[in-house]
Amino acid sequence: AQSVTQLGSHVSVSEGALVLLRCNYSSSVPPYLFWYVQYPNQGLQLLLKYTSAATLVKGINGFEAEFKKSETSFHLTKPSAHMSDAAEYFCAVIFSGGYQKVTFGTGTKLQVIP
């Protein structure tokens, strides 16, 4: 079955440290991939998306993600965490043949420690 998995429901990093949030999908055909961010008491907003152009995708606020077909992964990274990055991050996928519906991962809450 097609699915999307985010490893780690909570991730803590120190301010200035590397942020790495993991996302893997299960599909034989590369899907369309997205990362969304949810700040407290707000809706989700798009960070970045992969739509079969470049495999390294740059998003807002210094985040980027790399699509790796061989690993069926789309991990989100940021070289240096800032306090304002504290939020919940969701990986989302549109699977081929999925009638263009978006499937979300379970989310990863990022805590940034001063």
Place this chain on the structure above:
Amino acid sequence: DADVTQTPRNRITKTGKRIMLECSQTKGHDRMYWYRQDPGLGLRLIYYSFDVKDINKGEISDGYSVSRQAQAKFSLSLESAIPNQTALYFCATSDSSPGQGFGGELFFGEGSRLTVL
């Protein structure tokens, strides 16, 4: 004003009551969605509509119904609310599939927090 507006933002109700959550958008998008967010479960799709005459069930539609009154309005109803429907509900819109250029992005409202006692 927000592009995707949800009302009410917060609602507390009792078991067995009928509840309607409303969503309106000014983005001009054809596609509208209702999601439910629960801690540790991410967002799960309840219903979606690709145009006014096209409404489809999502993965957790039992206990819910929807109405697409116009291109800009999509409401979610709980005919007889139960406590396990306590959740944060999001309306979202999108303009096209990702195969049509750079579409596929969802635009979210700020959410409606529903508590069923």
